[in-house]
């Protein structure tokens with residue numbers, strides 16, 4: 001036998017003691033941390049836990065606890081010295097909280113193990129082979145939790161790619177992935193619950209100027225406005241909910257903004273927008289000729305409004321609105337009427353019917369109309385011209401790519417193919433959406449949410465439109 005300078009037995013003994021100490025510290029601290037979070041986020045089960053505390057109090061105060069120990073023939077375990085008794089009483093009263101905390105902590109350990117496996121399976125690994133690691137998993141509210149992991153030097157897009165794998169492996173629904181680049185972490189908001197299948201649009205009359213209701217995620221309602229997203233693209237295969245969304249959106253904007261004007265193009269015979277027909281600030285167009293005339297007018301309006309803004313040193317419609325009327329100046333070839341700059345919203349349902357309507361005879365006219373639409377999309381925002389385009393096909397044939405590039409707010413209902421989904425969202429999420437009418441992905445810049453879009457039934461739509469018209473005629 002070779003001489004051995006270190007004593008392996010003593011090492012093992014130290015290691016074991018260290019491991020035991022670590023386990024005790026972990027075992028006590030983790031449930032406490034979980035309980036603190038549970039209290040802060042109000043997810044703890046107060047009533048059963050506090051009831052237990054009261055029952056235990058009654059037991060020790062009445063001395064019944066000793067009887068129980070004797071009956072169980074473990075009276076020798078009953079704490080006899082004062083320090084042991086204090087511990088016994090304290091842990092006894094708070095036992096429910098310890099158990100609850102320990103269960104949460106155990107869930108977390110399971111989560112960590114499962115996550116590591118999921119990251120490996122999903123290929124979430126940095127070029128250096130680093131895996132994201134678990135930081136925390138906390139409740140946000142009763143339905144949603146937030147998982148925080150290190151990003152392992154990977155961009156958010158990489159996590160987005162792995163979203164589906166993460167969802168199925170963790171058996172959860174992911175609402176949102178956000179990145180904290182400077183901290184090197186990624187937050188994954190998830191839930192064990194599905195999104196509501198129906199969201200009534202019953203709050204839209206109180207939204208205030210310019211805003212609209214996009215839809216409800218599991219966690220929260222999402223709103224936007226024409227200032228945030230001046231032009232919108234609404235895509236999705238037939239039956240997804242495009243026209244329904246358009247009607248709800250237009251009703252909201254019409255009702256809450258008494259000065260906005262609307263031009264509605266529906267080349268499927270105007271049926272989708274029938275409800276808007278005859279309203280004071282609304283015009284419905286259903287032929288190519290009418291749409292062509294409309295875009296000629298919009299083109300002129302754009303030029304004129306730009307001239308007015310420039311003349312008044314206003315960078316956009318908001319800046320122009322802020323100038324007192326007495327200080328506004330009129331360029332000489334502009335009419336008084338044109339000085340009243342109000343937001344003008346152009347809505348096109350089923351864009352392909354309009355932009356692909358060319359035959360040999362009118363190909364030039366379609367090109368001309370497309371060119372004008374591009375101009376509105378690219379320069380309209382500043383002068384209060386807004387474009388809202390719905391389409392079954394989001395490819396560049398149906399919607400010119402220069403128009404599309406300017407439609408920054410995107411709502412995509414389910415798409416039939418991966419290609420169509422990529423074409424509208426830059427990823428496959430619209431292909432994976434469940435076939436629930438009104439279910440969509442809302443994309444605004446880098447943010448993407450699965451939402452249930454609001455449903456406004458025809459009766460309520462009519463009521464709001466009528467009320468709005470009455471208000472106008474009275475005011």
Ligand SMILES: Nc1ncnc2c1ncn2[C@@H]1O[C@H](COP(=O)(O)OP(=O)(O)OP(=O)(O)O)[C@@H](O)[C@H]1O
Nearest residue numbers: 237238239240241242243244245437438453454455
């Ligand atoms: N948010 C919603 N909540 C509940 N049901 C909805 C919602 N949106 C649409 N629906 C229902 O789905 C059906 C199809 O909706 P809609 O006509 O708006 O689809 P679309 O995308 O415009 O289809 P198409 O491309 O054929 O015109 C309608 O019967 C409508 O009632």
Ligand SMILES: [Mg+2]
Nearest residue numbers: 242243244272
């Ligand atoms: Mg439709």
